[in-house]
Amino acid sequence: SYPIDVAAIREDFPILARKVGGDVTTPGEGEGDTEPLVYLDNAATSQTPKQVVEAIVDYYYGYNSNVHRGIHQLSQEASVAYEQAHDRVAEFVGADGREEIVFTKNTTEAMNLVAYAWGLNELGPGDRIVLTEMEHHASLVTWQQLAKKTGAEVKYIRVDDEGRLDMEHAKELIDESTKMVSVVHVSNTLGTINPVDELADMAHEVGAYIFVDGAQSAPTRPVDVGDIDADFFAFSGHKMLGPTGIGVLYGKEAILEETEPYLYGGDMIRRVTYEDATWEDLPWKFEAGTPNIAQGIGLHAAVDYLDDVGMKNVQRHEELLSKYAYDRLSEFDDITIYGPPGDDRGGLVAFNLDSVHAHDLSSILNDSAVAIRAGDHCTQPLHDKLGAAASARASFYIYNTREEVDELIEAVDGARELFA
Numbered sequence: 001s002y003p004i005d006v007a008a009i010r011e012d013f014p015i016l017a018r019k020v021g022g023d024v025t026t027p028g029e030g031e032g033d034t035e036p037l038v039y040l041d042n043a044a045t046s047q048t049p050k051q052v053v054e055a056i057v058d059y060y061y062g063y064n065s066n067v068h069r070g071i072h073q074l075s076q077e078a079s080v081a082y083e084q085a086h087d088r089v090a091e092f093v094g095a096d097g098r099e100e101i102v103f104t105k106n107t108t109e110a111m112n113l114v115a116y117a118w119g120l121n122e123l124g125p126g127d128r129i130v131l132t133e134m135e136h137h138a139s140l141v142t143w144q145q146l147a148k149k150t151g152a153e154v155k156y157i158r159v160d161d162e163g164r165l166d167m168e169h170a171k172e173l174i175d176e177s178t179k180m181v182s183v184v185h186v187s188n189t190l191g192t193i194n195p196v197d198e199l200a201d202m203a204h205e206v207g208a209y210i211f212v213d214g215a216q217s218a219p220t221r222p223v224d225v226g227d228i229d230a231d232f233f234a235f236s237g238h239k240m241l242g243p244t245g246i247g248v249l250y251g252k253e254a255i256l257e258e259t260e261p262y263l264y265g266g267d268m269i270r271r272v273t274y275e276d277a278t279w280e281d282l283p284w285k286f287e288a289g290t291p292n293i294a295q296g297i298g299l300h301a302a303v304d305y306l307d308d309v310g311m312k313n314v315q316r317h318e319e320l321l322s323k324y325a326y327d328r329l330s331e332f333d334d335i336t337i338y339g340p341p342g343d344d345r346g347g348l349v350a351f352n353l354d355s356v357h358a359h360d361l362s363s364i365l366n367d368s369a370v371a372i373r374a375g376d377h378c379t380q381p382l383h384d385k386l387g388a389a390a391s392a393r394a395s396f397y398i399y400n401t402r403e404e405v406d407e408l409i410e411a412v413d414g415a416r417e418l419f420a
């Protein structure tokens with residue numbers, strides 16, 4: 001049975017009562033918007049509950065100020081709130097404390113921070129970076145380009161026909177020359193849930209670090225970075241009920257302590273002379289300039305909201321919806337679904353309807369007020385491997401229902417008839 005009271009949850013998301021189908025040049029519901037929205041693009045970005053918006057409004061109405069600088073009360077209140085947001089996120093992912101939690105713009109920036117603050121100094125010819133064939137461009141392109149700059153080499157763990165990692169191949173690739181293993185926890189295209197704890201052991205056995213891309217896992221299941229033994233773990237606030245403009249890099253304190261910053265400026269320094277500078281304590285050393293304060297406070301509220309729902313309940317809800325969608329899509333022999341079976345995947349299903357290009361399908365579904373994603377989902381090499389220029393993807397979250405999956409199927413049926 002579904003563990004979440006979706007009707008109650010949906011009350012917290014005004015946008016889910018939206019009607020669509022009208023003019024797109026004027027933002028928000030307007031004339032011609034008559035069809036109730038079915039939002040199934042949560043892997044791209046989730047919706048935002050009132051509680052998060054109100055936390056941000058409270059900040060701007062009540063204690064907006066710059067952090068770590070002013071002595072006046074507003075600045076102290078803003079600083080306390082911003083620091084407590086770090087503490088709350090640390091608790092959410094099982095980090096030891098705020099020293100291990102760097103706020104970034106998003107997952108992409110968190111990846112680049114490690115590549116350029118750690119990788120540029122540590123990697124060179126003869127060193128190996130091990131990725132997987134299912135990596136998102138945020139990690140794949142980042143490490144690929146860093147390898148070009150440093151002379152390191154990149155190797156990709158194979159993905160099998162069911163969309164799972166070939167762990168024998170992983171063992172082969174993760175060798176003594178390996179310095180970094182960067183792997184997506186839950187694939188945003190296949191829905192595959194990777195054995196990141198096993199991969200962490202393999203990396204540590206050869207003295208390498210592991211970077212876990214948690215963009216699709218932190219929002220959708222309990223995460224404990226200690227259990228995984230991740231050296232780095234990244235995720236984005238906008239995929240977990242938070243605002244855009246806030247992401248998180250978790251890093252083991254000892255590693256962050258010995259890593260030089262790569263963005264310089266105010267806030268991240270302790271003492272500056274004309275000759276040199278010394279750095280602020282963690283995590284501030286990695287947060288140069290005025291941070292996204294309101295967004296950090298919004299993320300704090302999002303984490304509180306998710307914890308109230310319960311991450312095990314979030315995971316279960318997603319698994320049930322995803323399996324239901326997988327089973328219903330599997331009823332058709334002209335639909336190709338990518339990734340593992342419906343009972344062994346995260347809360348998303350990427351597929352193609354044989355007779356209809358994914359973009360056309362998405363456009364037709366949009367005509368039925370069903371919002372899904374179509375394209376390569378920032379995994380172009382994976383799509384090349386799948387032999388698909390693009391795919392359609394439905395992705396679910398805590399406010400979606402079985403009835404919405406039925407609407408998806410009905411709209412796909414309609415597209416089939418249109419192109420039959």
Ligand SMILES: Cc1ncc(COP(=O)(O)O)c(CN[C@@H](CS)C(=O)O)c1O
Nearest residue numbers: 043044106107108136138188215236378
């Ligand atoms: C596994 C994974 N890793 C990194 C990112 C990047 O997150 P940012 O907040 O954009 O930095 C994403 C975001 N994937 C979106 C946009 S391509 C999707 O529709 O699938 C992701 O899914």
